[in-house]
Amino acid sequence: xxxxxxxxxxxxxxxxxxxxxxxxxxxxxxxxxxxxxxxxxxxxxxxxxxxxxxxxxxxxxxxxxxxxxxxxxxxxxxxxxxxxxxxxxxxxxxxxxxxxxxxxxxxxxxxxxxxxxxxxxxxxxxxxxxxxxxxxxxxxxxxxxxxxxxxxxxxxxxxxxxxxxxxxxxxxxxxxxxxxxxxxxxxxxxxxxxxxxxxxxxxxxxxxxxxxxxxxxxxxxxxxxxxxxxxxxxxxxxxxxxxxxxxxxxxxxxxxxxxxxxxxxxxxxxx
Amino acid sequence: xxxxxxxxxxxxxxxxxxxxxxxxxxxxxxxxxxxxxxxxxxxxxxxxxxxxxxxxxxxxxxxxxxxxxxxxxxxxxxxxxxxxxxxxxxxxxxxxxxxxxxxxxxxxxxxxxxxxxxxxxxxxxxxxxxxxxxxxxxxxxxxxxxxxxxxxxxxxxxxxxxxxxxxxxxxxxxxxxxxxxxxxxxxxxxxxxxxxxxxxxxxxxxxxxxxxxxxxxxxxxxxxxxxxxxxxxxxxxxxxxxxxxxxxxxxxxxxxxx
Numbered sequence: 001x002x003x004x005x006x007x008x009x010x011x012x013x014x015x016x017x018x019x020x021x022x023x024x025x026x027x028x029x030x031x032x033x034x035x036x037x038x039x040x041x042x043x044x045x046x047x048x049x050x051x052x053x054x055x056x057x058x059x060x061x062x063x064x065x066x067x068x069x070x071x072x073x074x075x076x077x078x079x080x081x082x083x084x085x086x087x088x089x090x091x092x093x094x095x096x097x098x099x100x101x102x103x104x105x106x107x108x109x110x111x112x113x114x115x116x117x118x119x120x121x122x123x124x125x126x127x128x129x130x131x132x133x134x135x136x137x138x139x140x141x142x143x144x145x146x147x148x149x150x151x152x153x154x155x156x157x158x159x160x161x162x163x164x165x166x167x168x169x170x171x172x173x174x175x176x177x178x179x180x181x182x183x184x185x186x187x188x189x190x191x192x193x194x195x196x197x198x199x200x201x202x203x204x205x206x207x208x209x210x211x212x213x214x215x216x217x218x219x220x221x222x223x224x225x226x227x228x229x230x231x232x233x234x235x236x237x238x239x240x241x242x243x244x245x246x247x248x249x250x251x252x253x254x255x256x257x258x259x260x261x262x263x264x265x266x267x268x269x270x271x
Numbered sequence: 272x273x274x275x276x277x278x279x280x281x282x283x284x285x286x287x288x289x290x291x292x293x294x295x296x297x298x299x300x301x302x303x304x305x306x307x308x309x310x311x312x313x314x315x316x317x318x319x320x321x322x323x324x325x326x327x328x329x330x331x332x333x334x335x336x337x338x339x340x341x342x343x344x345x346x347x348x349x350x351x352x353x354x355x356x357x358x359x360x361x362x363x364x365x366x367x368x369x370x371x372x373x374x375x376x377x378x379x380x381x382x383x384x385x386x387x388x389x390x391x392x393x394x395x396x397x398x399x400x401x402x403x404x405x406x407x408x409x410x411x412x413x414x415x416x417x418x419x420x421x422x423x424x425x426x427x428x429x430x431x432x433x434x435x436x437x438x439x440x441x442x443x444x445x446x447x448x449x450x451x452x453x454x455x456x457x458x459x460x461x462x463x464x465x466x467x468x469x470x471x472x473x474x475x476x477x478x479x480x481x482x483x484x485x486x487x488x489x490x491x492x493x494x495x496x497x498x499x500x501x502x503x504x505x506x507x508x509x510x511x512x513x514x515x516x517x518x519x520x521x522x523x524x525x526x527x528x529x
Contacts, residue, residue: 027370031369051387052387117287117505129497245380
């Protein structure tokens with residue numbers, strides 16, 4: 001994986017010298033215009049009584065009425081609390097297990113079939129099972145969210161440890177570092193991998209949190225969506241889609257900010 | 272790391288066996304006590320019952336075929352959109368931010384929108400799964416096309432290849448590894464979203480069987496179906512990788528990297 005990243009980088013550098021078209025890059029905000037235009041057309045030409053496609057102004061009215069009922073912020077808070085707790089637990093467990101599996105010399109890779117199977121289990125299928133075994137409560141939501149978002153962190157940490165530079169590993173051995181100091185050196189150098197895992201895991205954790213609330217009717221944004229759907233309140237369904245979208249955006253920017261600040265503090269990492 | 276292949280395969284079998292053994296033991300000895308947590312033996316028995324009654328086959332066949340139909344639709348649309356947007360710089364600038372917004376909407380919040388529009392129908396399952404599965408292919412095709420090396424494009428110009436020839440001989444092959452990754456992610460998402468719409472209300476398939484088993488308080492059957500979903504996902508992924516290898520051996524290692 002390291003090799004591949006290095007390759008893409010060199011390709012990008014060569015290309016940016018050649019032509020300022022670097023494949024990735026941040027999309028310019030002008031690109032939001034088609035979406036804005038679509039919403040505008042929807043608003044102006046939409047049918048004010050449509051059940052399937054309520055106009056955007058009705059979405060905002062629906063958000064406002066949820067807010068007045070006192071449902072909006074309490075639900076967002078419940079969802080955010082489950083999400084944050086699960087991310088913390090998943091990061092701790094994922095890092096610890098990833099480091100352990102990465103350090104096992106005798107074929108840590110041989111566990112791949114089992115790990116592959118577990119991480120590909122659709123979280124949606126696990127929700128009803130967890131509900132029947134653990135009962136419908138916040139703890140069960142935590143278990144499900146952690147279970148489904150731990151894998152990216154675990155696997156990225158493991159591959160970061162497996163790809164530690166040989167110089168570093170032999171320095172650790174030669175200096176006779178052990179226990180705590182050894183693991184802190186290893187965590188430091190695996191940090192980019194761990195953060196990559198967190199970046200992949202965060203949106204997943206948000207989706208599974210919403211899913212668990214949606215399927216089991218636990219308090220949160222997911223449960224609001226469920227009741228809006230069951231009441232055929234389509235304006236509210238679209239409104240909550242918007243809320244969920246904003247939540248995803250916030251999660252994304254927080255993760256980027258954490259990533260930037262941590263990697264900055266640790267100096268430029270050469271992966 | 273340097274474990275011989277046969278030995279690795281052996282360890283690969285041993286770990287799950289130990290896990291299942293511990294699961295059985297800890298329930299039998301009363302170490303874990305949950306009212307509805309079945310033993311592996313109970314799950315195996317439920318699996319056998321479901322297989323004999325033909326229910327297992329019927330539900331699995333439904334879910335797998337919906338997954339595949341939705342995935343094919345998503346792949347065709349995804350590659351087409353990706354090529355068009357990736358090939359034109361002005362178009363990319365003009366729409367990419369909208370694509371980013373649409374693809375980062377939590378898909379689960381879109382399911383109820385689908386339910387409002389389509390009701391609990393087969394259409395709902397296919398549309399939702401295809402919508403979710405399309406984005407990884409769109410995004411990966413776009414970055415694949417845009418990462419085509421400038422030298423390669425220069426070669427195309429030098430040889431005076433037509434646009435179609437450049438696309439077919441240079442751009443498409445060089446972006447294929449990334450496209451394959453997108454297709455593989457899409458396949459997984461298609462299965463997940465198919466199961467989600469079945470759990471939420473479409474009265475067919477594995478997801479629906481799971482919910483029926485929950486309501487009938489049959490934990491054995493539930494876990495049997497979870498096992499089946501897991502196996503289906505594992506096998507679809509495996510078959511995809513095998514076919515990718517079969518069609519382009521040199522791409523396999525790169526396609527598997529992510």
